[in-house]
Amino acid sequence: MQLIRNGKFVADDFATVGDEDALPDGAVIVSLERWQKERDALTARNTLLGVRLKSGQEPSAIADDLDKLAVVALEFPVYRNGRAYSYARLLRERHGYKGEVRAVGNVLRDQFHFMVRCGFDALEVADNITPEIWAESVGVFSLSYQPATDGREPVLSLRQRLAARASAREAV
Amino acid sequence: MYRYDEFDHQLVNERVAQFRGQVARRLSGELTEDEFKPLRLMNGVYLQLHAYMLRVAIPYGTLSSKQLRMLAHIGRKYDRGYGHFTTRQNLQYNWPALKDMPDVLHDLATVEMHAIQTSGNCIRNVTSDQYAGAAKDEIEDPRIVSEIIRQWSTFHPEFSFLPRKFKIAVSGTPDDRAAIRVHDIGIQIVRDGKGEIGYEIYVGGGLGRTPMIGKKIADFVPKEDLLAYLEAIMRVYNMYGRRDNIYKARIKILVHEIGAEEMKRQVDAEFAEIRKTGALHLPAEEVARIQAYFAPPAYETLPDESTELNKAVVADRDFANWVKSNVAAHKVPGYAIVNISLKPIGGTPGDCSSEQMDAVADIAEKYSFDELRVTHEQNLTLADVRKKDLPAVHAALKAAGLATANINLITDQIACPGLDYCALANARSIPLAQQISERFADLDRQHDIGELKINTSGCINACGHHHVGHIGILGVDKKGVEYYQVTLGGAADEKTAIGDIVGPAFTEEQIVDAIETIVTTYLGLRQPGERFIDTYRRIGIDPFKESLYATH
Amino acid sequence: MAQHSRKGAQIQALTANRLADGIVVYLTADNRWSESLQDADVIEGKEAGEALLARAQPAIDGNIVVEPYLFEVVREDGNIRAASVRETIRQAGPTVRLDLGKQAELPGVHR
Numbered sequence: 001m002q003l004i005r006n007g008k009f010v011a012d013d014f015a016t017v018g019d020e021d022a023l024p025d026g027a028v029i030v031s032l033e034r035w036q037k038e039r040d041a042l043t044a045r046n047t048l049l050g051v052r053l054k055s056g057q058e059p060s061a062i063a064d065d066l067d068k069l070a071v072v073a074l075e076f077p078v079y080r081n082g083r084a085y086s087y088a089r090l091l092r093e094r095h096g097y098k099g100e101v102r103a104v105g106n107v108l109r110d111q112f113h114f115m116v117r118c119g120f121d122a123l124e125v126a127d128n129i130t131p132e133i134w135a136e137s138v139g140v141f142s143l144s145y146q147p148a149t150d151g152r153e154p155v156l157s158l159r160q161r162l163a164a165r166a167s168a169r170e171a172v
Numbered sequence: 173m174y175r176y177d178e179f180d181h182q183l184v185n186e187r188v189a190q191f192r193g194q195v196a197r198r199l200s201g202e203l204t205e206d207e208f209k210p211l212r213l214m215n216g217v218y219l220q221l222h223a224y225m226l227r228v229a230i231p232y233g234t235l236s237s238k239q240l241r242m243l244a245h246i247g248r249k250y251d252r253g254y255g256h257f258t259t260r261q262n263l264q265y266n267w268p269a270l271k272d273m274p275d276v277l278h279d280l281a282t283v284e285m286h287a288i289q290t291s292g293n294c295i296r297n298v299t300s301d302q303y304a305g306a307a308k309d310e311i312e313d314p315r316i317v318s319e320i321i322r323q324w325s326t327f328h329p330e331f332s333f334l335p336r337k338f339k340i341a342v343s344g345t346p347d348d349r350a351a352i353r354v355h356d357i358g359i360q361i362v363r364d365g366k367g368e369i370g371y372e373i374y375v376g377g378g379l380g381r382t383p384m385i386g387k388k389i390a391d392f393v394p395k396e397d398l399l400a401y402l403e404a405i406m407r408v409y410n411m412y413g414r415r416d417n418i419y420k421a422r423i424k425i426l427v428h429e430i431g432a433e434e435m436k437r438q439v440d441a442e443f444a445e446i447r448k449t450g451a452l453h454l455p456a457e458e459v460a461r462i463q464a465y466f467a468p469p470a471y472e473t474l475p476d477e478s479t480e481l482n483k484a485v486v487a488d489r490d491f492a493n494w495v496k497s498n499v500a501a502h503k504v505p506g507y508a509i510v511n512i513s514l515k516p517i518g519g520t521p522g523d524c525s526s527e528q529m530d531a532v533a534d535i536a537e538k539y540s541f542d543e544l545r546v547t548h549e550q551n552l553t554l555a556d557v558r559k560k561d562l563p564a565v566h567a568a569l570k571a572a573g574l575a576t577a578n579i580n581l582i583t584d585q586i587a588c589p590g591l592d593y594c595a596l597a598n599a600r601s602i603p604l605a606q607q608i609s610e611r612f613a614d615l616d617r618q619h620d621i622g623e624l625k626i627n628t629s630g631c632i633n634a635c636g637h638h639h640v641g642h643i644g645i646l647g648v649d650k651k652g653v654e655y656y657q658v659t660l661g662g663a664a665d666e667k668t669a670i671g672d673i674v675g676p677a678f679t680e681e682q683i684v685d686a687i688e689t690i691v692t693t694y695l696g697l698r699q700p701g702e703r704f705i706d707t708y709r710r711i712g713i714d715p716f717k718e719s720l721y722a723t724h
Numbered sequence: 725m726a727q728h729s730r731k732g733a734q735i736q737a738l739t740a741n742r743l744a745d746g747i748v749v750y751l752t753a754d755n756r757w758s759e760s761l762q763d764a765d766v767i768e769g770k771e772a773g774e775a776l777l778a779r780a781q782p783a784i785d786g787n788i789v790v791e792p793y794l795f796e797v798v799r800e801d802g803n804i805r806a807a808s809v810r811e812t813i814r815q816a817g818p819t820v821r822l823d824l825g826k827q828a829e830l831p832g833v834h835r
Contacts, residue, residue: 058411079210080293082333086410089330094445110194110211117329141186143179145323146399147451148330155179155323156458163457199744201787219791221814222825224746252824267824269745520820591810592818600809602820652808 004134005100005122012124014050014071016104029073032057035065043068052104055083059091066097071122076105085118092119092149112137119149173234173543174319174465176284183326184281187288191215192274199271214332216290217273221595226265226273227290228280232300232318232342233261233546237533240544242283244529250276255529257514257522259586259637260339261299261546262290266593288326293334295325295406299341301349302511302547305466306555308503311361312369313466314344317398320454320462324399331406335413336421338406339378346666351548353377353386353668354640356423357405362392370394375405375435376427379634383670384424387432389439395459397443400452404443408435469541469556474506478559484566491566493615494577499562508559510540512552512569513576513584517613518606521587522550531572539565549586549625551579581618582626582691583609586637590630590647591654597630599647599654604628607684612691621691624704627662640664642705643690644671645683656683660690660716661708672713675721686720693719737764737797737804738776739814740789748814748826749789751780757789761804761815762832766797805834 029050050071074084102122216227341355352358358374377386540554590601627641638644644659659671749757750764796807817825
């Protein structure tokens with residue numbers, strides 16, 4: 001498993017720990033259950049924290065805690081389960097979350113583009129993914145018809161700008 | 173009709189390049205079948221009983237002559253010289269090779285066509301009324317909003333891995349020819365008290381193993397908010413639709429389980445939030461831009477009556493019969509809507525040879541402003557034909573073997589490909605449709621019987637829409653033998669109903685006789701002016717049960 | 725008649741689709757893939773079925789064929805016949821287009 005963060009292959013500085021595991025030193029990502037049970041103890045550690053949400057655990061469950069979290073990891077139990085795309089958008093657009101939104105689980109190259117558009121800025125990917133594959137997959141479509149979290153200008157608005165420029169040119 | 177601009181072209185070309193890469197990786201072995209399958213399924217490529225199948229999108233069923241000629245060409249070059257028009261207004265090829273698929277997509281892209289989202293758990297091709305732009309009582313051409321939805325839903329990053337496939341249909345007239353109440357989302361274009369155009373929204377309709385009629389959850393969504401409202405529905409579905417059981421994953425099950433009221437509440441709440449951001453607000457300029465593509469063609473000012481037409485009707489009985497069943501009223505005086513039946517007696521519903529496609533393309537170019545439509549009942553429509561040209565159009569269609577005069581009659585049947593082609597089927601559908609067609613071939617008898625829709629599916633997935641046939645036939649497998657279960661009283665129009673099962677299933681040998689018994693029972697009990705469905709609604713299922721089973 | 729095969733001791737053959745063009749093929753006794761059911765290796769019993777599936781594996785791994793499975797056949801007058809309607813159609817072609825598929829191309833196809 002490797003971590004791509006903001007388009008760069010980086011070492012994962014967070015340890016994902018199980019519910020029964022002892023907490024290691026440094027930054028950790030815990031389950032929602034553990035977070036809810038040990039919130040105070042975890043925040044008292046003074047290290048970076050992340051929470052991992054399973055499919056079915058909605059971002060609203062941690063909405064009030066987001067300022068304490070450096071990472072929210074959203075799980076794709078299987079690539080076909082696309083719930084976390086909505087979760088990512090809600091985190092960013094509804095809850096205004098500015099920390100890392102990480103895609104974990106069954107994360108395949110043919111989804112990179114969609115994930116980034118929905119506000120994921122970090123992806124845990126298989127070891128066979130190279131920087132070349134990443135670049136090709138994430139940039140597969142140079143245009144988008146619809147607005148999403150990435151702020152990319154949709155085709156509709158490109159058209160309007162084009163039309164405005166054309167009419168400005170005519171006016172001159 | 174809509175034409176691609178540089179942006180549309182670029183996206184489709186990037187898709188062709190992506191799929192070319194994926195096919196190359198599969199053929200070289202870089203991708204395993206397990207890895208490749210979901211990728212090909214995002215692009216309309218299935219592996220069926222005999223070979224691969226490619227489903228080509230025909231957005232809201234509208235085609236230009238040039239596009240139809242390309243479909244004909246692809247049929248000849250990469251397939252076996254024909255294609256199959258489906259109930260989703262799409263075209264399927266039954267024999268293309270995987271290695272040729274990228275070239276097929278490239279050829280399609282040259283005429284602004286693609287196979288994007290024709291399979292997979294995403295928002296599929298939007299379907300609509302084949303009479304769009306020509307219907308008398310139309311509030312607005314439904315293709316404008318259909319095209320807006322097509323663009324919004326194409327490669328939607330949030331909704332490409334839904335719990336299950338998702339189908340949207342739009343109707344612009346009170347008469348529903350798009351079956352909107354049996355779609356995941358049905359959009360009815362309406363006008364409010366102030367004369368503003370907006371949308372009535374139905375959600376949770378569908379066929380398959382659990383047929384449901386869509387529930388209305390909005391009376392009037394303003395035009396500029398439509399995409400925000402649709403995005404709200406999709407988000408609720410993506411988050412709460414069931415993913416534990418493929419048979420319970422469609423939105424109709426969610427709506428059924430939480431209730432239409434709760435669905436409405438959740439969608440309204442999400443809609444309010446999305447609307448606040450303004451990102452999906454639909455600018456009037458963009459609506460106008462797309463609307464301009466669907467501006468009415470250059471109709472001539474003509475008298476509504478055509479002496480050429482009247483003379484030909486008197487002179488030629490075949491022609492008169494064809495006018496009676498296949499020609500519909502047009503909103504513009506002197507014009508008519510022509511339906512081309514793809515249901516010749518004894519033929520395969522929806523099949524069309526490359527030669528026939530070329531012929532229809534020529535006719536459309538010459539007589540109907542270069543454009544045609546595919547209907548969800550697997551026929552074709554020329555929407556804007558001058559009445560005085562009808563004799564010439566009929567003659568040209570006749571020469572191509574396309575002048576069957578049976579629209580809406582008993583031999584105008586919907587049938588899925590069934591076990592002759594489909595890997596999922598339990599029984600054959602096409603041979604059954606053919607036998608019924610031959611049994612009722614006599615045109616006088618067909619006209620005497622009147623409007624009667626027989627829909628046949630070869631398995632519970634209901635691609636043949638059997639639940640909403642006036643008479644529905646479902647092929648089932650009983651210990652290795654094909655049986656056929658019959659439902660009565662279904663309808664897919666503005667009075668949508670799911671048919672009632674009449675009783676125990678029939679064998680292949682019995683089924684055509686059983687259909688005839690049903691028809692005879694109706695003929696004996698109908699009151700003047702009643703269609704089959706009217707009689708059924710009045711008298712119910714019992715008289716049919718009795719005549720079918722009492723003597724057995 | 726969608727079943728590929730029924731339970732119990734039975735005579736079976738193995739079918740798949742060629743990867744590159746999707747055409748239906750059958751595994752032969754000398755581990756080739758033939759378009760004709762008449763060339764298929766026919767086996768009897770569960771263990772022999774598993775062995776037949778194992779023999780298909782190299783062609784799966786080698787990206788020659790996809791979606792292999794066993795199905796029931798019967799021997800009749802020296803010919804191999806598919807037992808189900810589904811497999812009969814698969815080895816012949818659509819019953820509504822006798823000019824297409826193997827029925828139009830190969831000898832020994834039954835309907």
